[in-house]
Amino acid sequence: MSHHILDAKRLLCPMPVIRTQNKVKQLSPGDILDVICTDPGVTSDIPAWCRITGHRFIDVKSDADEIVIRIEIRSRD
Amino acid sequence: MSHSVNKPEKKQRKAVALISGGLDSLLAAKVIIDQGIHVEGINFYTGFCVEGHTHAIRKKDKAKPKRNNALWSAEQLGIQLHIVDVIEPYKEVLINPSHGYGANMNPCLDCKSFMVGQAVEWIKENDFDFIITGEVIGQRPMSQRRDTMPVIAAESGASDLLLRPLCAQLLPPTLPEKEGWVDREKLLDFNGRTRKPQIELANKLGFQDFAQPAGGCCFLTDKNYSDRLVDLWQARDTKAYELDDVMLLKVGRHIRPKPNFKLIIGREEGENKFMEGYRKQFIHLYTISAKGPLVLIEGNTDEKDLQLAAEITARYSQGRQEKTVTVAVKDQNGVSKLLNVKPFSNEEKLRDWYI
Ligand code: SF4
Numbered sequence: 001m002s003h004h005i006l007d008a009k010r011l012l013c014p015m016p017v018i019r020t021q022n023k024v025k026q027l028s029p030g031d032i033l034d035v036i037c038t039d040p041g042v043t044s045d046i047p048a049w050c051r052i053t054g055h056r057f058i059d060v061k062s063d064a065d066e067i068v069i070r071i072e073i074r075s076r077d
Numbered sequence: 078m079s080h081s082v083n084k085p086e087k088k089q090r091k092a093v094a095l096i097s098g099g100l101d102s103l104l105a106a107k108v109i110i111d112q113g114i115h116v117e118g119i120n121f122y123t124g125f126c127v128e129g130h131t132h133a134i135r136k137k138d139k140a141k142p143k144r145n146n147a148l149w150s151a152e153q154l155g156i157q158l159h160i161v162d163v164i165e166p167y168k169e170v171l172i173n174p175s176h177g178y179g180a181n182m183n184p185c186l187d188c189k190s191f192m193v194g195q196a197v198e199w200i201k202e203n204d205f206d207f208i209i210t211g212e213v214i215g216q217r218p219m220s221q222r223r224d225t226m227p228v229i230a231a232e233s234g235a236s237d238l239l240l241r242p243l244c245a246q247l248l249p250p251t252l253p254e255k256e257g258w259v260d261r262e263k264l265l266d267f268n269g270r271t272r273k274p275q276i277e278l279a280n281k282l283g284f285q286d287f288a289q290p291a292g293g294c295c296f297l298t299d300k301n302y303s304d305r306l307v308d309l310w311q312a313r314d315t316k317a318y319e320l321d322d323v324m325l326l327k328v329g330r331h332i333r334p335k336p337n338f339k340l341i342i343g344r345e346e347g348e349n350k351f352m353e354g355y356r357k358q359f360i361h362l363y364t365i366s367a368k369g370p371l372v373l374i375e376g377n378t379d380e381k382d383l384q385l386a387a388e389i390t391a392r393y394s395q396g397r398q399e400k401t402v403t404v405a406v407k408d409q410n411g412v413s414k415l416l417n418v419k420p421f422s423n424e425e426k427l428r429d430w431y432i
Pocket residue numbers: 183184185186188189220293295296297298
């Protein structure tokens with residue numbers, strides 16, 4: 001299990017979702033991914049994407065500058 | 078003597094559905110899922126999709142719940158969704174559409190062929206059997222006509238692997254129908270501009286709260302956006318563009334006082350904040366002595382142009398009634414100077430310059 005960070009700052013939805021989707025393809029079940037974003041749209045889009053794909057949305061932390069969404073990679077089967 | 082015949086197990090057929098986020102693609106996918114086909118969705122991001130963007134930027138829209146309608150559709154359908162970034166290959170479609178543009182800068186026919194063509198590649202790579210779209214004959218003046226349906230099927234390379242479940246009964250049978258993978262009788266015969274059959278079907282299938290955006294889900298169908306795009310191309314004397322250009326056409330007031338430069342003026346806090354991300358790429362202005370917008374300059378300017386830009390910036394600040402307003406002009410390297418200017422007051426000219 002390893003911890004990864006994806007910088008999706010200044011990207012507007014759906015680009016952070018696309019970047020997340022592409023990054024997750026390179027990761028293994030159990031890995032943790034922190035997606036760092038600035039578009040507040042990700043707080044609904046990435047959890048929705050997790051629900052569709054079966055990955056686990058862990059939490060979202062945000063301050064005035066950025067939003068960090070943490071997800072756990074799950075096996076697709 | 079009797080023979081026992083082992084029936085070969087029926088192969089699970091798979092279709093990829095083009096999911097735009099609108100109602101029609103949602104219904105088309107559902108009709109096929111209900112026939113026992115394994116369906117996954119594909120959504121193409123051209124850079125011009127309305128999804129989220131301006132809502133994310135403008136503060137006045139923040140009260141509205143934000144959602145990506147393609148993701149929402151996939152969730153409703155219980156299917157996988159593959160969102161594909163086609164920003165780069167789409168440039169050729171928009172810059173050089175062989176069938177031209179629609180009412181605005183929307184190259185719908187070429188766009189549809191392009192997207193279905195991308196789906197053809199996708200089904201080959203992923204071992205899927207056919208493609209479905211939510212197209213309806215007569216629904217859209219450019220891309221969804223009886224005579225353009227075969228054009229899309231042919232130019233995309235999809236041929237008879239392209240099934241339009243909502244109007245399939247009005248079109249020649251496709252391979253999935255001929256092979257019996259789907260039952261043609263259970264497909265539909267929607268036709269024309271009316272939305273009534275779609276709404277009825279949505280109600281029947283239990284879909285609520287689906288997206289029916291008034292202006293569609295693509296900025297290229299918007300007149301104001303298209304005017305800005307054409308202005309950009311004319312000013313640069315080339316149709317080449319980058320994603321940042323596409324984004325910036327969506328924000329602020331755009332004012333072109335002279336052919337060599339234009340101003341992008343933030344209309345509110347959300348836009349100003351978004352535009353701050355571009356300060357390293359553009360000369361920008363902001364007012365010091367009164368509250369005001371962030372203004373980006375696109376193009377090349379001399380001292381006189383900067384003076385005019387500062388006057389216009391002052392006009393859009395809260396100091397517009399003052400005799401003079403102090404405006405900071407900062408270049409891409411962060412070097413700044415202050416100008417004391419009289420706010421621009423020729424409203425007629427401003428209206429003329431408005432893009
Ligand atoms: S409206 Fe936009 S996305 Fe839709 S077919 Fe036309 S150009 Fe393509």
